[in-house]
Amino acid sequence: xxxxxxxxxxxxxxxxxxxxxxxxxxxxxxxxxxxxxxxxxxxxxxxxxxxxxxxxxxxxxxxxxxxxxxxxxxxxxxxxxxxxxxxxxxxxxxxxxxxxxxxxxxxxxxxxxxxxxxxxxxxxxxxxxxxxxxxxxxxxxxxxxxxxxxxxxxxxxxxxxxxxxxxxxxxxxxxxxxxxxxxxxxxxxxxxxxxxxxxxxxxxxxxxxxxxxxxxxxxxxxxxxxxxxxxxxxxxxxxxxxxxxxxxxxxxxxxxxxxxxxxxxxxxxxxxxxxxxxxxxxxxxxxxxxxxxxxxxxxxxxxxxxxxxxxxxxxxxxxxx
Amino acid sequence: xxxxxxxxxxxxxxxxxxxxxxxxxxxxxxxxxxxxxxxxxxxxxxxxxxxxxxxxxxxxxxxxxxxxxxxxxxxxxxxxxxxxxxxxxxxxxxxxxxxxxxxxxxxxxxxxxxxxxxxxxxxxxxxxxxxxxxxxxxxxxxxxxxxxxxxxxxxxxxxxxxxxxxxxxxxxxxxxxxxxxxxxxxxxxxxxxxxxxxxxxxxxxxxxxxxxxxxxxxxxxxxxxxxxxxxxxxxxxxxxxxxxxxxxxxxxxxxxxxxxxxxxxxxxxxxxxxxxxxxxxxxxxxxxxxxxxxxxxxxxxxxxxxxxxxxxxxxxxxxxx
Numbered sequence: 069x070x071x072x073x074x075x076x077x078x079x080x081x082x083x084x085x086x087x088x089x090x091x092x093x094x095x096x097x098x099x100x101x102x103x104x105x106x107x108x109x110x111x112x113x114x115x116x117x118x119x120x121x122x123x124x125x126x127x128x129x130x131x132x133x134x135x136x137x138x139x140x141x142x143x144x145x146x147x148x149x150x151x152x153x154x155x156x157x158x159x160x161x162x163x164x165x166x167x168x169x170x171x172x173x174x175x176x177x178x179x180x181x182x183x184x185x186x187x188x189x190x191x192x193x194x195x196x197x198x199x200x201x202x203x204x205x206x207x208x209x210x211x212x213x214x215x216x217x218x219x220x221x222x223x224x225x226x227x228x229x230x231x232x233x234x235x236x237x238x239x240x241x242x243x244x245x246x247x248x249x250x251x252x253x254x255x256x257x258x259x260x261x262x263x264x265x266x267x268x269x270x271x272x273x274x275x276x277x278x279x280x281x282x283x284x285x286x287x288x289x290x291x292x293x294x295x296x297x298x299x300x301x302x303x304x305x306x307x308x309x310x311x312x313x314x315x316x317x318x319x320x321x322x323x324x325x326x327x328x329x330x331x332x333x334x335x336x337x338x339x340x341x342x343x344x345x346x347x348x349x350x351x352x353x354x355x356x357x358x359x360x361x362x363x364x365x366x367x368x369x370x371x372x373x374x375x376x377x378x379x380x381x382x383x384x385x386x387x388x389x
Numbered sequence: 390x391x392x393x394x395x396x397x398x399x400x401x402x403x404x405x406x407x408x409x410x411x412x413x414x415x416x417x418x419x420x421x422x423x424x425x426x427x428x429x430x431x432x433x434x435x436x437x438x439x440x441x442x443x444x445x446x447x448x449x450x451x452x453x454x455x456x457x458x459x460x461x462x463x464x465x466x467x468x469x470x471x472x473x474x475x476x477x478x479x480x481x482x483x484x485x486x487x488x489x490x491x492x493x494x495x496x497x498x499x500x501x502x503x504x505x506x507x508x509x510x511x512x513x514x515x516x517x518x519x520x521x522x523x524x525x526x527x528x529x530x531x532x533x534x535x536x537x538x539x540x541x542x543x544x545x546x547x548x549x550x551x552x553x554x555x556x557x558x559x560x561x562x563x564x565x566x567x568x569x570x571x572x573x574x575x576x577x578x579x580x581x582x583x584x585x586x587x588x589x590x591x592x593x594x595x596x597x598x599x600x601x602x603x604x605x606x607x608x609x610x611x612x613x614x615x616x617x618x619x620x621x622x623x624x625x626x627x628x629x630x631x632x633x634x635x636x637x638x639x640x641x642x643x644x645x646x647x648x649x650x651x652x653x654x655x656x657x658x659x660x661x662x663x664x665x666x667x668x669x670x671x672x673x674x675x676x677x678x679x680x681x682x683x684x685x686x687x688x689x690x691x692x693x694x695x696x697x698x699x700x701x702x703x704x705x706x707x708x709x710x
Binding site: 104 | 401414511527
C-alpha cells in the first residue's frame with residue numbers, strides 16, 4: 069500500500085505536474101483540488117477520483133454503497149478545499165456481465181447522496197470494459213473567490229487539528245476481513261462520511277487542509293511537505309471513537325493501523341492559535357467535533373510523539389513503537 | 390456496436406438523466422457538453438469521456454497516440470458545444486505490468502496536444518487496475534455566456550451542414566484491420582482531428598451541433614431527436630476525401646461504413662439559411678471546409694436520400710441500399 073502510493077506521487081511529480089505548471093489553480097497538483105476562477109464571488113473547486121472494483125471496493129459490494137463511496141471520496145476532497153458541493157460528472161465503465169439491476173442500485177445510491185449532500189449530476193460517459201467495473205467522478209464545489217484551501221498554506225506556529233475520530237476505517241477494514249469484531253467500525257470503513265458541513269466553514273480559519281485518505285501520518289506529512297514545514301503530532305491527543313479505544317486498550321499494536329491506515333475521510337488542517345475561538349464556533353455550527361493534535365514548526369520532518377516522547381517513523385509510514 | 394450504443398442511451402435515459410434533471414446546464418444529458426455558469430461573460434463547457442484499452446484503442450497502440458485520442462475525443466465534444474479548449478482533469482488507471490516508459494510516452498503525447506490545442510492539465514487521479522488501462526478525461530472549455538451549442542436547438546427550415554470529410558475513420562478502421570489499403574485513412578482513424586478552430590466560430594451561427602463520433606446518421610439523428618424534428622440527408626452531398634472516393638468507386642457497399650461508421654470527429658450542425666454567408670466566413674477563418682448535406686423539417690425520422698430517392702434505414706443505423 070505505502071509503496072504503491074509513493075509510486076503514484078512519483079508519477080505525478082515526474083510526468084503530470086509538468087503538464088499542469090502553467091495552470092495557477094492546479095497548485096502543482098500538490099493539493100486535493102484544482103481551483104478554476106468562476107465569477108467575482110466564487111471559484112470552482114474541481115476534484116477527480118477513480119475507483120476500481122476489487123481494488124477500491126469489494127466486487128460483491130452493494131451498488132448503492134459503491135455509488136456512495138465513489139461520490140463521497142470526491143466530496144471529502146472538496147470539503148478539504150473549503151468548497152460546498154455543487155455538481156459532478158460521472159464516467160462509468162461496466163464490467164462484462166453487468167446487470168441492469170446493478171445499474172439501478174448504483175443510480176439509487178447516487179440519488180440518495182445527491183439529496184443528502186446537495187449535489188447533482190451534470191454529465192458523463194458510460195461504456196463497457198473487459199476488466200472490472202471502474203468509476204471516475206469529477207466533482208465541482210463552490211468556494212469564495214481566491215479563498216479555497218490547499219495543502220501548502222500552513223505557517224510555523226500554526227496548530228494541527230483533525231475532525232471527528234481517527235482510525236475507525238482502518239480498524240473497520242480489519243473487521244470487514246473478519247480479523248476483529250465491530251459492525252460500527254466496519255460501517256465506517258464501508259461508508260465514508262465526508263465533512264461537507266465543516267470544510268466550507270474552515271475558509272478564513274484554516275491556512276491549509278487535506279482530507280485523511282492515505283492515513284493520518286501520510287496526509288499530515290503532505291501538508292507539512294507542501295508548506296515547507298515540520299509537523300509534530302501527539303498520539304495521546306488523537307481523537308478516538310469508543311469502539312477504537314476499546315480495541316486499542318486490548319491490542320495497542322493496532323495504533324499503527326490507526327495512525328497509518330487510510331480511508332478515514334476526516335479533515336486535517338492547520339489553524340493559527342488566534343483563530344481557535346472561530347474554529348470552535350465553526351465546529352459547533354457544523355456539528356462536527358475537532359481536536360488539537362499537534363503543530364507546525366520550521367523543519368521538514370513528521371514527528372510523532374507519545375506522551376511527549378518522539379517515536380521512529382519509517383519513510384513508508386510504518387511506526388516503530 | 391449499434392446495439393451497445395443503443396443500450397448506453399437507454400441506461401442514460403432511464404437511470405442517469407433523472408439524476409441531472411435539476412441542473413439546467415446538463416440539458417437532460419442529451420448534448421455533448423454540460424454548461425456551468427462561470428462569469429458574466431463565459432460559461433464553462435464540461436465533457437467527460439472514458440476510453441478503455443482493447444475497446445476504444447488497440448492495446449499495443451503507441452502511448453503518445455492513446456493520450457492524443459483520450460484528449461481529442463473530449464476536444465471534439467467541446468468544439469461541438471462551441472467552446473474553446475481551457476483545461477482538463479485526467480483519471481488514469483494503469484494495468485498490471487505498466488511500465489514507466491509507457492507513462493512517459495503518454496505524458497509526451499499529452500504535452501504535444503496541450504501545445505497544439507491550447508489546453509492544460511489541472512488535476513486528476515492515478516491508480517492501478519487488474520483490468521485494462523482505462524483513461525477518463527474531463528475537459529473544460531469556455532463559451533460566451535448562455536450561447537453554448539447543444540443538440541436540441543435546431544428549427545424546421547434549418548440546413549444540415551458537416552465539416553471536413555466523412556467516413557475516413559470508418560474506412561481507416563478497415564485499413565487498420567488489413568481489410569483495405571490506405572495509410573492516410575488509417576491515420577485518420579488512429580488520430581482524430583477535433584474541429585477546435587471551427588466549433589467556437591459556430592456560436593451565433595449554428596442553432597444545434599454534435600460531433601460525429603457514433604456515425605453520421607446516428608449523430609445527425611441525435612440532433613433531430615433532441616430538436617423534435619425530422620432530418621433529411623442527401624448522400625451525394627456528403628463530402629468525401631479523395632481516398633474515400635476512390636475506395637467507394639470500386640466498392641459502393643462501403644457507403645454503409647461511411648454513413649454509419651463512427652470516429653470521424655467532424656462536426657454536424659444546423660444553420661438557418663440566412664446565416665449561410667456568416668458560416669462560409671467562419672469556415673474560411675477556421676481553415677475547415679463545410680458542406681451543406683441536408684435539412685431539418687417537421688417530423689421525427691432520419692431520411693437518407695440518394696439522388697433525391699429515400700432509402701431504408703434500420704433502427705440500428707444499418708442502411709438498406
